[in-house]
Amino acid sequence: MPDKVLMKGNEAIGEAAIHAGCQCFFGYPITPQTEVAAYMSRRMPKIGRVFLQAESEIAAINMVYGAAGSGVRAMTSSSSPGISLKQEGISYIAGAELPCVIVNIVRGGPGLGGIQPAQSDYFQATKGGGHGDYRLVVLAPSSVQEMVDLVQDAFDIADKYRNPVMVMGDGMLGQMMEPVEFKERKPAQLPSKDEWKADGLKGRKEHHVINSLYLKPEELENQNLKMQKKYAKIKNNEVRYEMYNCEKDVDFVLVAYGTISRICKNAIKLLAEEGINVGLIRPITLWPFPEKAFEEVIDKTKYGFMSVELSCGQMVEDVKLASNGRKPVYFYGRTGGMVPSPNEIADAVKRNIGGAK
Amino acid sequence: MEVIFQRTKGLLDVPTHYCPGCTHGIIHRLVGETLEELNVIDKTVGVAPVGCSVLAYNYFACDMFEAAHGRAPAVATGIKRSHPDSVVFTYQGDGDLAAIGTAEIVHAATRGENITTIFVNNCIYGMTGGQMAPTTLPGQVTETTPYGRDVKQAGYPIRVSEMLSTLSGAAYVERVSVDSVPNILKAKKAIKKAFELQLQGAGFTMIEVLSICPTNWGLSPLEALKWLRDNMIPYYPLGVKKDITAGEAK
Numbered sequence: 001m002p003d004k005v006l007m008k009g010n011e012a013i014g015e016a017a018i019h020a021g022c023q024c025f026f027g028y029p030i031t032p033q034t035e036v037a038a039y040m041s042r043r044m045p046k047i048g049r050v051f052l053q054a055e056s057e058i059a060a061i062n063m064v065y066g067a068a069g070s071g072v073r074a075m076t077s078s079s080s081p082g083i084s085l086k087q088e089g090i091s092y093i094a095g096a097e098l099p100c101v102i103v104n105i106v107r108g109g110p111g112l113g114g115i116q117p118a119q120s121d122y123f124q125a126t127k128g129g130g131h132g133d134y135r136l137v138v139l140a141p142s143s144v145q146e147m148v149d150l151v152q153d154a155f156d157i158a159d160k161y162r163n164p165v166m167v168m169g170d171g172m173l174g175q176m177m178e179p180v181e182f183k184e185r186k187p188a189q190l191p192s193k194d195e196w197k198a199d200g201l202k203g204r205k206e207h208h209v210i211n212s213l214y215l216k217p218e219e220l221e222n223q224n225l226k227m228q229k230k231y232a233k234i235k236n237n238e239v240r241y242e243m244y245n246c247e248k249d250v251d252f253v254l255v256a257y258g259t260i261s262r263i264c265k266n267a268i269k270l271l272a273e274e275g276i277n278v279g280l281i282r283p284i285t286l287w288p289f290p291e292k293a294f295e296e297v298i299d300k301t302k303y304g305f306m307s308v309e310l311s312c313g314q315m316v317e318d319v320k321l322a323s324n325g326r327k328p329v330y331f332y333g334r335t336g337g338m339v340p341s342p343n344e345i346a347d348a349v350k351r352n353i354g355g356a357k
Numbered sequence: 358m359e360v361i362f363q364r365t366k367g368l369l370d371v372p373t374h375y376c377p378g379c380t381h382g383i384i385h386r387l388v389g390e391t392l393e394e395l396n397v398i399d400k401t402v403g404v405a406p407v408g409c410s411v412l413a414y415n416y417f418a419c420d421m422f423e424a425a426h427g428r429a430p431a432v433a434t435g436i437k438r439s440h441p442d443s444v445v446f447t448y449q450g451d452g453d454l455a456a457i458g459t460a461e462i463v464h465a466a467t468r469g470e471n472i473t474t475i476f477v478n479n480c481i482y483g484m485t486g487g488q489m490a491p492t493t494l495p496g497q498v499t500e501t502t503p504y505g506r507d508v509k510q511a512g513y514p515i516r517v518s519e520m521l522s523t524l525s526g527a528a529y530v531e532r533v534s535v536d537s538v539p540n541i542l543k544a545k546k547a548i549k550k551a552f553e554l555q556l557q558g559a560g561f562t563m564i565e566v567l568s569i570c571p572t573n574w575g576l577s578p579l580e581a582l583k584w585l586r587d588n589m590i591p592y593y594p595l596g597v598k599k600d601i602t603a604g605e606a607k
């Protein structure tokens with residue numbers, strides 16, 4: 001069995017990408033994810049791969065577009081303000097159906113915001129961000145180990161569907177150190193890129209074009225419908241979530257992703273001591289959102305759901321859609337880099353189930 | 358029968374969408390011929406811009422990318438870094454390269470990115486219908502400078518070749534024109550040299566090509582060629598701006 005090593009979240013991202021065969025990393029410094037770039041700058045040249053510090057996040061994502069379109073595994077990472085700059089490129093990558101991985105170690109916003117952990121980029125990541133009808137697969141790890149596993153999965157999912165995949169963690173996850181293990185993975189069965197990659201004809205008859213322009217409306221509509229079919233397939237196949245303490249009947253169910261889900265688990269333990277039985281749905285894919293997790297508990301939960309977020313309430317909209325009026329949905333969040341304690345969350349639970357009585 | 362002129366293999370046998378008299382077509386031809394003569398069509402990847410030449414990806418015979426507006430040098434960087442043995446070029450207009458894409462071209466040049474940029478300067482935004490470009494001349498009337506470009510209000514045109522030639526990463530920068538047969542021949546020589554230098558790994562190479570936009574200048578093609586000679590060349594002097602091989606034994 002491989003050994004466990006103690007690693008900082010951001011460095012683990014880099015190492016996981018290397019394990020996944022990432023050939024090119026393009027980055028631009030921004031707190032709290034700069035260690036990803038620093039790590040890659042140390043490691044990539046030593047193993048004959050590409051690290052390049054771009055002049056901006058815009059350039060970095062366009063370098064990813066070039067690398068991914070020429071058939072290699074490529075990644076960029078940034079934090080919220082930088083991810084905003086990448087949105088143009090992400091839209092083009094989605095439109096051209098290129099596989100790549102984008103890491104967002106989220107900090108508080110809007111604007112320059114702050115450098116402390118947040119989850120306020122949920123809308124941007126899951127609802128579009130850039131222009132046009134497209135979707136990113138969004139993976140949300142809650143530990144450094146899960147970060148390592150999901151970064152590697154992200155490359156496979158991207159290649160499988162020819163779609164950009166975002167790994168979204170909050171600043172805490174990037175900065176914390178935890179023991180991780182780089183597990184032996186059997187190589188995924190993935191479609192060949194020979195059909196579409198543009199890396200020179202090399203004897204091929206037809207030239208390949210990496211493009212998202214369709215001037216004829218019927219062609220653009222067809223391209224969109226084709227992409228929608230792909231998204232439907234992803235929704236079918238790739239939904240991931242964890243159910244915690246949901247086996248028995250529950251008084252209430254929390255919904256939380258990322259590091260805040262760990263604090264929720266502590267809150268659930270505190271509540272259990274008081275005889276209040278609370279479960280947790282932890283979405284691992286934020287898109288596709290794990291609606292089916294709600295079906296497992298919708299009849300059981302006495303007082304409904306509470307979305308707990310490091311934002312002013314973004315995922316709660318998806319929780320409401322999943323509950324679809326069948327059970328009440330509440331929200332509790334802190335923002336701007338403030339992180340609630342287990343007690344704060346437990347109190348919020350008690351307030352809401354009191355209110356529901 | 359002897360064939361004395363034929364389509365270059367560097368271009369596909371498809372009709373282009375350019376306006377009658379537009380010199381984009383000539384510039385395509387020069388690039389296509391170069392790729393053919395250097396026998397690199399098979400390993401070349403081109404990057405088309407956003408602008409009138411957006412559909413260039415349908416015309417060049419090599420593999421092609423369509424980049425977001427101004428981002429072609431970054432896209433080309435991603436391709437070239439992934440495939441150092443390939444030949445990579447960008448084809449960009451003046452709005453694409455010298456306004457929205459200024460950061461990308463400056464940094465590709467200063468990194469000495471081993472790519473070739475074909476920079477088509479026509480002093481105007483052609484595709485969007487003739488607005489002021491960063492290269493629009495002082496006093497020039499466009500859709501967004503209806504009283505002529507007032508440099509006090511709109512600033513001065515950028516001489517991109519001169520600017521980039523100050524960067525250490527730039528190996529070869531030359532400004533050429535396609536207004537006459539002798540100039541077209543010189544342009545061809547420059548373009549070919551740029552690609553040859555890329556093949557030698559010399560670093561960033563750019564050929565700025567002065568080009569006409571009869572449609573948006575509101576001139577006939579012949580008048581437009583004269584306008585280029587009378588107005589553009591004095592402001593944008595032709596010639597080599599940077600050549601790291603200058604002085605080397607031929």
Ligand SMILES: Cc1ncc(C[n+]2csc(CCOP(=O)(O)OP(=O)(O)O)c2C)c(N)n1
Pocket residue numbers: 407408409410426449450451452453454477479481482483484485490
């Ligand atoms: C982000 C973005 N902004 C604006 C546009 C609209 N646009 C399309 S082409 C163009 C100008 C192109 O002019 P130039 O680069 O000079 O090329 P030309 O058409 O003259 O060959 C603009 C502004 C766009 N497509 N994308």
Ligand code: SF4
Pocket residue numbers: 374375376378379380381409479483484569570571572573
């Ligand atoms: S608008 Fe101008 S630059 Fe564009 S194709 Fe027509 S003549 Fe050429």
